[in-house]
Amino acid sequence: MKFQKKKWSKFVKFSMLVASTTVLSATACNLLSPENDKDKKESPIIINKNPGKTQPSVLPPASEKYGSRPNEGENSNGSQNKEPTKPIPKNPNTSPTKPKQQMTPDKPKEPSKPINTNKQVENKFMFGNILKIQPNEVYFAKNLSQLEKDQALAAYNKTSVMDINEIPEKNDRGQWYLEYRDPFTNILFRDYSYHTNEDGSHRYMLGRHGLIDLAQEFKRKVPFGPEVFDLEAINVNNFNVIDEKANGLYIPNIKNIYINGSAFAEKNFNSYQIIGGIMPTLFHEYMHHWSNSYPEAVENGIQVSKSIAEPTSENQKRVTKIYYNPGLQLSDSSTNQTSGLVQSWDSYFANNFYKLLNYDVNQYGYLSEDDIAIFDPSRGLNFNIPPLEDEINNFLFKRLTPKKIWEIANNKPRPQELSRFEENTPLYYSPDRAFSLSLGNLRYVYSLTELLPREYTKYAYESYFQIDDENPTAKAAPGQATITWFGTTYYRNDPNTGKVYSVFSPSANAEDWSKVYLNNFDSKSRSGMFLRGDRPFDEENFPGLIVNSTIMPNSVFDISSYRYENDKYLGINFWGQPSYELRVHTLPPEKTQNRSQEFYDLFLNAMxxxxxxxxxxxxxxxxxxxxxxxxxxxxxxxxxxxxxxxxxxxxxxxxxxxxxxxxxxxxxxxxxxxxxxxxxxxxxxxxxxxxxxxxxxxxxxxxxxxxxxxxxxxxxxxxxxxxxxxxxxxxxxxxxxxxxxxxxxxxxxxxxxxxxxxxxxxxxxxxxxxxxxxxxxxxxxxxxxxxxxxxxxxxxxxxx
Incomplete structure (x- = not known):
């Protein structure tokens, strides 16, 4: 068998979802069965360091293809903003050194209960001890008989093993891992060991039962079509490939997804919480696979559309050129370079995606003084943060319109749009200014390559946690990790000072919705739906106040709460100065009414x-x-x-x-x-x-x-x-x-x-x-x- 050898830096093109975290403060389940029961204390371990043979983690360069969700801010005590770690340096040879996370964990213990898939046990929701996928969790053709539906559903719920101990433990290049093949999707699910215990056994985040649960939940929560059978494997905690800066990684030419679960390992989370925590990332990475299979599947020689805004009919075969270069510096812009990757996309898809999500809107969002005051952290006891109203003009929605964001991220560099920025100018999107984008991050986050999975995650992801549940973080015991709809709070030891500090990592869907609706998503008490001006704000200090936190119109759901501002010139005033009046407007109904069906149709058509x-x-x-x-x-x-x-x-x-x-x-x-x-x-x-x-x-x-x-x-x-x-x-x-x-x-x-x-x-x-x-x-x-x-x-x- 002849193999062609290729350098990864040339041959592997990739997409990543990079971890966004903020340091908050210094302070001291299985789906159905207790996979993570603990028995005795073990010696301290270092997560993210692979046991056995150590190999460097290598990531492909940005100029080759995709990238990752940027680490958009890691800030001390939620007040001082640091420049976010850039997700994709221009020519990285190896990933940065992984930080050591030292703690004293308990040793997980695998259940010995077999998975009996030949019979239902206890009730209609259980299949062995796996949660069955229910009839309303899949779509059946209307002409199917009940028997055909039952048979089709049985195929969804089938497992490839009768006992979890049939799942083999393997070794590749010094790495130990568990491997399970789902019999329906044929995808390999792998859980890599991140530590070897003193007795020589290997420690896993999911374990055998958790690996089967992940395969089952993938079928329950991730939307897929026939392209699912072209995905080879989903790999959890393979730190020879993915590093700590990325939550997820998709490499299209080897058809593999890589998930970093270090934020959930050794945190006393049960399997439900762990899978609920990593599922937004898996959803996101799978949509990269979907995109690579359809709207990015183009051939050379097809007619090129003049611009993203040029209308294309459903029966026209055209491509739209997208200039993808998140590593481009401002100093490069003056030369109007087009270095980086020039991508070709199905024009009908790209044009309608652009319009349905309102990236053609060239207006700046508006918030009233009352709206701003609601979210102002300085009205509490945090005197280290300047009043929000003093810095609101430094927020993303005030500095750039959706259209300008698109052009910076997807068009050739245009100096006139960037002249008022420095490369490290923070573009905030959280009220405490703990989270922001630099221009480099913005070029990545809003590239079409990255927008597709982000927007479909906003649109169709189904969280395992309820947005209106009370946030347990504020009342949690010292050092106790928590997870909610908005994200995960966990704790790290500072090896230099010995102090323990908390870290907040937002969920993928919460972080991106927070660029549409201003909200304190990183607050330890955050809960409840976004404020859209449709109900009184329920807080003691603001009884009955109607608050509208809508700052960007990038949603296919009803976004009629979005308002934008512009100034009307009134002439020269008494002192000889130009005078302006602030005017607040709304978008036409066709831009703000619910367009969820049209968005779904667009994806069906692309498929x-x-x-x-x-x-x-x-x-x-x-x-x-x-x-x-x-x-x-x-x-x-x-x-x-x-x-x-x-x-x-x-x-x-x-x-x-x-x-x-x-x-x-x-x-x-x-x-x-x-x-x-x-x-x-x-x-x-x-x-x-x-x-x-x-x-x-x-x-x-x-x-x-x-x-x-x-x-x-x-x-x-x-x-x-x-x-x-x-x-x-x-x-x-x-x-x-x-x-x-x-x-x-x-x-x-x-x-x-x-x-x-x-x-x-x-x-x-x-x-x-x-x-x-x-x-x-x-x-x-x-x-x-x-x-x-x-x-x-x-x-x-x-x-x-």
Whole structure:
């Protein structure tokens, strides 16, 4: 088997979600069973340092592709803002040294109770001792019988082991890990050991049962389509690949997600809390995988739109160029450089994403004096913080309009927009000024590459914690970690002073919603929905006050509470100075009414929902190279593909691809699926406790009623029911080969000419069906192909 060796710095393109944290102050469950029961004290450990053979953590350079959620501020006592750690230095060779987190943990103890998947136990919510996915947590085609629905749901709830001890412990390059393959998605879930105990056993954050729970919760909480079968693995705590600055990482050419769970390990969190804590990151990273599979799957030679604002119809195939360069410095802007990565996106998707989320709005947000006073930390006893009204003009929503933010992050550098900034100018978005963006962070956070998973997380993520539950942090015992809808508070030892200080890490959804609604999301007592001017503010010092905290219009839910300001020139006053009057306005209704259905339809369209062949996925065969920062790729397999798509029924058995020069054909059978798991939301999600007393909570039921599935669109094609499929085997493609649907009419497993049909094949009209991806579009290792409809035939065409 021949492998092509490639340097990671050239070959691996990536997307990360970087940890945002703030230092607050110096101060001293399994889903169903107690996975993390403790027995005796162990010696202190260092989290993030891999036991066994130590290898440097290597991250690809920013100029190659994606990046990560920036560490947007780590501040002493929530008052003094430090420059955020930049997520992606221009040419990093290795990640920074990992900080030592020393504590005295208890040793976790695995339960010995087996997982019996052959029978239901105790009640309808349990499958063995795994929480079952319920019928209203997936979408069934309306024409399915009850038996077919039951069988489809049983496939969701199936596990690949009968006993947790069947999950093997493996070793790779000195790293110990547990590995579990989910039988439905076929994804490998790995939990890497972060410490070796004195008795030689290895310590894991999730453990065997927690790993199965994570696989189950992925199917419950992450929206996915056929592209899920193209994801190879989800890796937790592999610190040879991901470092402490990143919460998550997606590497598209090896189709792997990496999750950093160090904020939750050794904190006395149960499995429910740990999974609830890392799930927003997993959701975010999966949407990078989704994006790489569809709107970023473009071929060379497609007509380029003039700008992001140029309208594109649903049946036009165009691409929009996005200039991705979060490492660009202000000093580079004067030369109008376009260095970095020039990305190509499906124009129909990019243009509508831009407009639906109001990134075309060129107005500055407005807050009244009363609104500002509500959130002012200086009205308490924190005299170290200047009054909020004195610094409100340094906040992101006052310094930049949504349109200017988009242009800075996604267009060529434009000096006139940046001339009033220094590179490290803090653009605040939390009232205590503990969280801010620098221009470098802003170029990353608001790049289209990063916006897609961020905005879909805001839109469709379902938190395990309720936004209006009382925040336990303020009343927690000294040193006790807590987790809420808004984020996680935990404690670290300062190795220099010996003091213990608390650290707040916001959840992904809370942090991004806090750029839309000003709120004290990092407060130890924060709870309750955002203030949108629709109800009196319930606080003793402000009885009955109506507060509107809406500062940005970037939401597809109702955002009519957004107001913007501009000054009307009144002329020269008595003293000979120009005089202005502040005017407050609202956006037109079409920009602020609920557009959640249109947003969902946009993603269904990008996916190719309802198209007979919606995408082709190349085979990925790779291994880590001997040299630091390299992977070895098997070229011979990289050019084989699987087909995915949607059909109205199961009439056809598979797909046939002809070989050149009359050399026969290759056939591959369909694996059909009766369910659909890609969902949206009608309204902003406020979270829900999943289960109580071994029953699904009423709050969770209401949370599920907020979902959107196919059937509610004004687009009739998106309202139809389909079965999805992925082909069982990878097949070779050849230039000018013809593609057919195959119906094995006589069930002899032999292809006959009268069993082939191409007239029933439909392809997406606004994007390509291709094995070309944003990261590999210029890689010569891959032979790029696209399917084309020509004269009633579906042909394979070489496109590179």
């Amino acid at each position: 190719g929902y309802g198209k007979t062949i919606n995408q082709i996925f190349y085979q990925s065969s790779w291994k880590w190279g001997q040299n630091k920062g390299s992977v070895d790729v098997d070229e011979s397999k990289a050019n084989k593909v699987k087909f995915t798509g949607f059909l109205p029924d199961k009439k056809y058995d598979g797909i046939v691809v002809t070989k050149p020069n009359g050399g026969g054909f290759e056939k591959t059978y369909f694996n059909y699926y009766d369910t659909f798991s890609f969902f949206g939301h009608k309204e902003l999600d406020g979270g829900a406790t999943l289960i109580k007393d071994e029953k699904i909570t009423d709050r969770r039921q209401k949370q599920l009623e907020n979902r959107i599935y196919p059937g509610t669109s004004s687009n009739g094609e998106l309202n139809k029911d389909y079965v999805s499929y992925i082909t069982k085997d990878y097949v070779n493609l050849y230039d000018n080969s013809q593609v057919f649907l195959w119906e094995d009419k006589n069930k002899d497993n032999q292809v006959q000419p009268d069993e082939l049909n191409s007239s029933d094949i439909s392809l997406p009209e606004n994007r390509s069906v291709t094995n070309s991806r944003g990261w590999n579009i210029d890689e010569k290792v891959f032979r790029k192909y696209a399917l084309k409809s020509e004269n009633g035939k579906v042909l394979v065409k070489r496109v590179n």
